Structure formats: structure tokens, C-alpha cells
Amino acid sequence: MKVFDHYTPHSLPEALDLLSRQNGQTHVIAGGSDLLIKMKKGLIAPAAIINIKRLPELKGISYSAESGLHLGALTTLGELSRSPVIQEHYPCLTQTTSLMASRQIRNFATVGGNLCNASPSADTAPPLIAYGATVHLMGTTGERNLPLEDFFLGPGQNALLPGELLCYINVPPPDGETLYIKHVPRAYMDISVVGVCARLKLLDNQCQLARIVLGAVAPTPVRARQAEAALSGQPLTSELIDQVARLTAQESRPIDDTGGSAWYRRRMVEVGTRRCLHRILNFG
Amino acid sequence: MKKPITLTVNGDMHELYVDTRRTLLDLLRNEVGLLGAHRGCDEGECGACTVHVDGLPMNSCLRLAADLDGSEILTIEGVAQNGQMHPLQRAFVEKGGIQCGFCTPGFVMSALALLEENPHPTEPELRAALSGNLCRCTGFVKIVEAVMSAAEQLTMSNE
């Protein structure tokens, strides 16, 4: 690795100030599980690293029935997977985080880091997008909220402006059933070949709300909007599920890479969508 | 750049002046001089470098030492008490859970953390918890047997 300066601010204003004075050769480190690998491989060589793990404003999980979930960006995947609050209100997040990487990595990798790393296969993204999450970004010039699905611009590219930090994630009160399927060749330890998240709200078997979010099959996590439209307001039948699964596959834009072929990924989107929807139908 | 940090390792305080590029694994193996944590891949995939940081098992190869000022670290060298093996270590020995031994410290640290959190894991829970530790010698069979046996022993000795 190339040499770098290292700072540990103790408050958000201090961190933002540091960030604003660097010239773009700076990286923020939360858990570091993605950053350190890139640095070791020489893909990134920052001149300075800002350790944001001490910022109290980025910590904490709290929930209320009115406003939903406030999730600090520094929440580790392990904390997420063990949180009773998350298990009760957003069980899909509990289930998803327990499938990611390894126990060891989950103990220091953060949800904020996973989102900012903006890998097309980031597993926290599809469930959070399906839940309707927004991200709260802060910089020295102000703060703003962004729907999570607009936070991803491309592989490894997020919508943070220079000097901005992702501070927390807001998730509306839960509504409907959400399920995430992480398709991988091994039980654990694999980056998703395909990720499919479905959220349905059913009333008398009619679909009042549908969200289908895909990971690893496009430059960013994407919503399958045509498939969602096909579900909306419709009675949920086996035939509709099959149709929606095919539509979702058509909407996905996977590529061939060392992790998997495009044709296989597209097929897994169809299979994954179908299974996801059936599961919600049968066990929801 | 170098930074001063203080780490407590196996109960001993170390005041160190570290290159910011150093990971916790580098620090343990070089400056602190504990060679039990092993470098298997340096990318957080094999678990051979697993140690406890503030009570939680982590890949020491992916933690920047400069980030850990004030942390408490437990390594394999701190598991035995007064030269006596921990029941978990003894179980690894007695059940044949060790062949070349390179992965062993990492497995012991992972299993120790699991048993502290969940004293009665089922086999699937155990296998899931250990999926971040690779072994090429044992096929994991006797590692799993060792940990399940240690779990029983630890429960009995607590009753």
C-alpha cells in the first residue's frame, strides 16, 4: 500500500470539516472490509483516510410506529442481524444480513459502508430499497435526503457529493411482507450471483403494493418497475407470478463476468422472483 | 505516517507507534510479537487471522491498527489460562480436529466467540458460524465434533 495520513475525528462537524478540506484524495473508512481490500490490491491509493467510527451521530438503531426506523450508517451487519428491533419490524433485513460474508466480517462491516461501496450485488440494498428507505446525507454546506434507489449511480459509484457523508438511513414503518433471495453457489461466503427482493402487500389476495428489487444484474440495484406494475392491483395467482417472473427477468441487464454468465443470471432472476412471490403468497 | 496507539492484547497494554498502513494482523505478528494469528489470504476470506476485538471475532487482516486505539484484543495466546488449555482447545486436540494446525487458532477464536454468545448451538448453527474459517485438512468433520463436545463440557461444568 502507498503511505497515507490517518485522522480520527470525534464529532460530525469535525469530520465534515476534515473532509471538506481534503482534495478528493481522501477516503472515509467505516468498517474497512471493502476499502482495505481495494487498497491492498492497489485499486485505490488515498493520500488520507478519515476514520469515522467514533462519530456518535452515525450510530444507533431506533424505531417508532409513527416514523419507522432510524438506522445509523455505522451499524454493523452483525448488529443488524442480532437486533431485536430489526427482527420484529424488518425481518427481511435480519435474514439478509445473516447471509452476508462471514460472522467475522459482519462484526465490523457497516450498513453505511455496504451502501457507499455501491457494488451492484450489495445485499443490503434490495431489501432497503424494497422497504422504501431514504438516506440522509450531510456536508458542510447542508444536508439532504435521497431515496436509496437514487443513491447508486453505477458500479462502485454513489451519489455522495465531495465533502458529504452518509449519516443514517430512514425506513418507513413496515407494510406488507418482504423476502430476499440471495442466489449463490455455496451456503455462505459468496457474493450474490443474483439477488431478488420482493415486497408485497396483499389484501384479500389482491396486490395493493408491489416492490421487486434486483441485485447483481445491472450496474446498480434496480427496481423491476414493469413487473411491479403488472402486480399492482391484481389478484395474486400462480399464472400471474409466472408472468411477473418472466417480466422481471426481461427487465434485468446482467453481464458475463467471472462470477457468472448473463444467461444464467437472467434465468435465476426468473426463478428467484417466482420463488420469492410464491413464498410470500404461501407463508406471508 | 505513523501514529501512537494503545492496545490491550491478552490483558497486556502495549503503547505502539504504528505505520498507518499496518493492519492489526501485521501489528500482532511484528510489533507485538504474537505469531499465533496466521496470514492465510490477507483478504478476509479464510479466517486464519481471526482474533477478538472488543469481544467480537474479526479478521485482523482487514482492520487498520490505527483505527483500533484503545481496543482490547484477545488472540489465541490469551485463551489458555496459566498454561492450561481451555476446554475448547482440549477438545480440538482430543477429537482430532487438528492436522496441519494452520487454521486452528482462527477456528478456536471463532468457536470461542460463538459459544460465548450461544452455548448450545445446533450443528447447522455451528457450521454457519464457522463458514468464515477455511480448512483444507480435516473436511471440518472433527472440528465440528470438537466444538459440539466442548459446548457440552462447558455447559456441564457450569451447572
Place this chain on the structure above:
Amino acid sequence: MSNEPLKTQNRKSKIVNPKSLIGQRIPKLDAPDKAMGRMTYGHDVRLPGMLHGRILYSRYPHARILNIDVSRAEQLSGVKAILTAADNPPTKFGYGKDNTPFKADIIRSLRDEVAGVVATDPDIAEEALSLIEVEYEPLPPIFTTDEALAPGAPLIHLEHGSNLFTTYNYNHGDIGVGETESDVVVEASYKLPYVNAAAMETCVVVAQFDPRGHLTLWSITQIPFLLQRDLSEALNIPGSQIRIIQTAIGGAFGRSLDIYPFEPIAALMSRKTGQPVRVAFSRQEEFMAGPARQPCRIAVRAGARRDGKLTFRDVSAILDIGAYVSWGSVTPLVMIETAASLYEVPHVRYKADCIYTNNLVTGAVRGYGNPQSTFFTETIMDQLAEALEMDQAAFRILNANRPNTETPQGLIITSCGLKECLEAVAAAADRGMDSTGVEEQGSREAREQRPGGYGLTMDSPTVKRGIGFASTLNVGGGARIYRSDGCGAIVKVDDFGHVTLISGSSEIGQGSETVLAQIVADVLGLQVSDITVLNSDTDVKPWDVGVHASRTTFIAGNAAHQAALQVRAQIFETAAEMLKVKPEQLVARNGQIEVAAENNPKSIDLGKVIRSRHYREGGQVIIGEGWYDPPTKLVDKDTYKGNISATYGFGSQMAEVEVDIETGIVRVLRLACANDVGRAINPMAVEGQIEGGAQMGLGYALSEELIVKEGQVMNPDFRLYRLFTAADMPHIESYLIETDDPEGPFGAKGVGEMGGTPTAAAVANAIYDAVGIRLTELPMTPERVLAALDKKYGRGY
């Protein structure tokens, strides 16, 4: 010292101690140190003044080096030396005598070593690498064996005259006759991948020259004495000036079965700087520059009679051996063994072309050709049984090798439990999952806890189950691929009755040290804790060819046994005097020497006997020696016939799989492994070897593949080179079959490689049973399975 086979009688008659250590599940001697993190592995060696060496690899797979400019790198503070081919000794090394430490002039693969940097710390060495400027003239690269053999193809080794390194041709019987005798004939074509041994410790070496100019290497080698000789050649210094000290080894699996350039490079670095130098591979280097299993394409035809008896096998193989030849290029020889001798086949023809390309260097990976040959042999067997409409297990039993027979290849099979192994796994198949209680544990629950695509319940219509069988034949008593297959041993006993066994063999994690201690302790009536085993220094231990071919328990065991018997004879001589009886009346038991037949036996403490023998005029200390080189033949270099090993091990496996027909994911639920091990001196260690082998076999079957494109490894990390983790493993059932080998120590045979050789075939056969597709390309990834399902059934399966 006698080389005569130890007779069964002699061995059995001396086990008078009902608490014999033979057959006991004794924990490994070094396990406590390993559990406490106290072993010194290669990466742990720290010498005063030790420097760090790094290697600059080539940027092109095939090129001429026009110029190397090291001036900027040399000026970097902390850099002690830069080496290039100008530092090479004049000799070439390696099995094919085609390799040099640094490459001069011609680059033949992306992992060719162009230059080396030695610096005071690894960061500086890394930086210096990036400052070395190399000018290349790229040459047309050859990435396939077809290209390599095409007319006018550039020669990878000019002096060899051809890109065909060698061809193995083997025949027994007459293929033509075999074909005409057949009532059914089947055929298949196979494509097998690059695989990495993936030991948990990466390659590492520390080299130091002492003031006399003698070299010491702290090494992870499996072949210390051959390495000594090879290094002598590579460095052009006398072998008598080379000492190899083996550190604790974090896995080997054939990876260190040869000399590799990084070893003489470390020595050259040390010589140039006058200080100790460590060269350590990163995991990425391990994948890119370490030796891989040869990829191959194989065409097989086989036939059988209506009554189920095999008639012929016709095998034609093409192996991509990469740019330089190592011992691994002898794998086709081992492949012949299975193709010609697994099951009784009267007519066999086998041809294997070994071809140079600009791809990865290949070498030995556990099984050494056997995983490949067992895959095609046992899937073809499956096809034959199907064509004959015979039960899979019964068909194999009908053709199983039998004890005390000689195969047409000349393998003299003495003990043989293949039939029993097949019966054991067939019975396991019949018993089914429920009765073993596997329903309650292991992978099923894990899957049900996960509602994802991986987590389908058993009764889903998209999941099909199947069962498959495969057997293996492996050398079990050494393998004479080198002129000597021997191992020496020295046993000494001190005044207090503490025993030291100095064995030529090496402990690479497989547990051989403990088994040898059991043998010696058993002979001398002691506990394993009374034995110290020394086996890591070529200056101290007697010669041994190395750890390979599952030979250590058998050969080193016999040598240790001999030495222990000599020691016992000396002890009995003196004890007999002291007790006033004849030596034949004595027995060693519980640290005492006793008169055997008595009810209240006269006895004397072992230590007393030894001190009495020592402290007297004309006294002697207790030292015994053993040397065992099995009564085998170097394989005939033209016919490849002859008895290559003193005995053969056999094993069978049954795989029960679940195939998800919508995703192509294959889960192995259960693997039953039965192995004829002769005698399990330490059943826990034997099981450990089988279980570890199975993990490798499963990876070979389903998930492990080095993806190489244009000579480059695309997945040099554990993220995309997928090993089975604890959560992927099936439930493993182990059955140890003991046939009491006449030549092995206490009847034991070698088992080190058998755990993983039949697994891929068993899984492939099980997939066929489940969904009717025969996969002939490994690994059988979900994509390949799904593509095959689509092809056979269309998307509407």
C-alpha cells in the same frame, strides 16, 4: 538390515499387551502446540538481519526480454539487492531440466520470474518491484494444446524441438479383441480443469548462507532430500553444503513435491546480500504462480459382456502441462494405474500427450492423476452398468479386484478389500438417510433456516435426489517413480527410558509422526508421550524420498518398526542377563521388561536395564536403526508395467445428492466412504485423512476451478476459487475396512490420497441418477448443470 517383508506371524505374535497402542485414537503429538498457536510455520521464522525478497513476474505470457532497467529500484532506500537472470547459475533444474531461477531471454508464462528484489521490509520490496522497468518483445502466445501442436506453431522450448513434451503409450491385452468380445460399448469425452491445492499456508522459504558458505533453507518442502539434490543442481553447489530444515507445514497436498524457482531464488538472494532472506507468497501469488493440476481432455471408450464382465478400456488423453515440466508431469503414469487396473479389465489401451503451452505451470495436486482418471473410469463404468441394465453396485462388485492377484499391468495386489468397501457403501445407500439420523442434522436444517434459493425443502418438486458410486485404487505402499523409495529410521533410548525416533519421513500435517510414535511405543511397551519424534533436519535424519504416494505410514512405519525391534533386542539382551532368563521369554509392557508367561512376572524397570547396559565396563548405549525400501520395481520406462508399490489401497464412496432442477445447484447430502486401509494404526488420523480428502474431492466435483484466460488466472482468491466451507459439507460416514496387509507395519497401508479420488465420479453418477444427465466437464457448477438440463429436457423440465 533386512529388506525382507515382515511376516504376519512375527508381527502378530508380539502384541501381547492388551492395551496395544495399535488401533487407538491417539491425539496428534503436536496438537496441543497447534491448539495454543505455538508452532513455528515458515511464515513465523524470524532470523536476525532477515531481509524480504519479492519476485517480479512477467507481463506477457510469451515474450522476449529485451532489457531490464533496475536503476530506479536500486536507488530506493532500503533495497539491498536486485537480481535478474544475470545472477543465475549456469545449470538448469527441474524434472524436465528446462527451468532456471530467473528467466533469461525468453518468457514462457505470466508467472515467469523476471527479477527479484531484496529489501529491509516488505513494503519497500513491493515499491521497488514497481520501479523495475522491463522491455519486452511480445511473442505469439500459445494457450491451447491444439495451437501448440499446429504445424508451424512457435516452440516454447526451442531445444526440445517440439511442443509435445512426451507421450505415454500403454497397452495390455488387445483392444481389437476387447471390442469384438463386447456386447455393449459406451464412450464419453471429458474436460477437466485446473485446480489449486489451496493449502492454508502459502509458499514460503527462508534461506541463509553461513560463514562457511553452506546453505540452510527453512522450507515447507515435502521432499527435503530431493530438494537438497535439486538445489545443488540449480545453484551449482555441492549437495553436501545444503541443509534443509522443515518448518511446521500448513498443508502441502503435493504443492511442495518439487523444486520451484522461488527456492533457489531465495538462496541466490541470500548469497548476494550476505543475509538471511525470506520469500513469502501472497495468496494471489499462490494461485497464479503455484503449481496447478493439469487440465486435460480425455476420450474414453469401454466395453463389457452381457454377463457383466469388463472387456476393454481405450483412453486417449491430452494434458496441458504449461511452460515448464515438474514432477507433476508424471501424473499420466498414475492415471494409467487406474485406467489399467481399477477393476479387472483384460484389454486396455492408453495414450497421453503432455503438451507445453504458455499457460500455468502444473504440478502435483493430491491424488496425482488419480482424481482425473478415477473420474473418467468410474463414470464410464456407470454408463456400462446402465447399458447392461445392471445394478450399479453389483456391477462393480462383479468386476472388483481380488486379493492375491496380479493385474495385467503387473501390479501385485496382496491385501484387497474392494469388494467389502463396495458392499459397505451399497448397504449405506440402502439404509437411506432417515435411518442415519441425518434428517435431523446437518445441511437440511441449515437449508430450511434459509428461505433463499439455496433453501428448498426436501419435498419440493424442483428438487430431485440421486445416488452414485465410485471406487478408487491407489498405491498404498510407496510408489517407485524414483530410483529409491526408501526411508531410514534411528531409534535411541536415553538413560531414563525416554525414546527418540529420528525418522527420514516428514510430518506435513497428516499425522504420520504420531502413527510412527505409536508403532515405536507399542514395540517398546511405552506410551506415545514417552516418544519424541525428530524428522525435520536433513543434517540429522536419515534419507527418505519424501511425502507422496500415500507412503509414509507404510514405509516410514516399517523402517521405524525395524529400528524399534533392534532397540528392543538390545534391551532384552541386558534384561535377560539381569533376570536370568532367555531373551525370548521377555516382553516389554508398561515401561517394564517382564517375563511373559508368569502370573506374577519378574520384571525390571526399562530405565534400570538401560543404565545397567550403559554404566559398566564395555558398556553400550541403546541405538537401533532401520531402513526400508519396499520390494517394488521401477516402472518399465517403455511398457509402464511392473509392481510399482508394495501394496495397494482401495476405497469406495457413495454420494447422495439433491439437484435443484431450476437452479442447477447440486447439494451433496451424504457421502459414505469405505476404505481398505489394511490396518488402522490410528483410526482418528485415518478418518481425518479421508474426510479432508473428501472436502477436496467435493470441491473438484462441484466448485473448484482456476479460470485461466489467455494464460492468466482470473480468480486468484478464495472469493472466486470456491472451497467447500463447513456449511457446504455433507454428512460423512466413514467405514474402515481392515484387510491386514502382509507387508505393512502391523498390517497398515497408506490412505492419504484416497479420500478425494472417487468423489467427483460418485457425485456425477448421483446426478445422473437424480436427473438423467451425464456431466463430463468439471466442476459441475450450477451453470453447467442447468445448461445440461436445458439441453436434454428443454426449459420445460
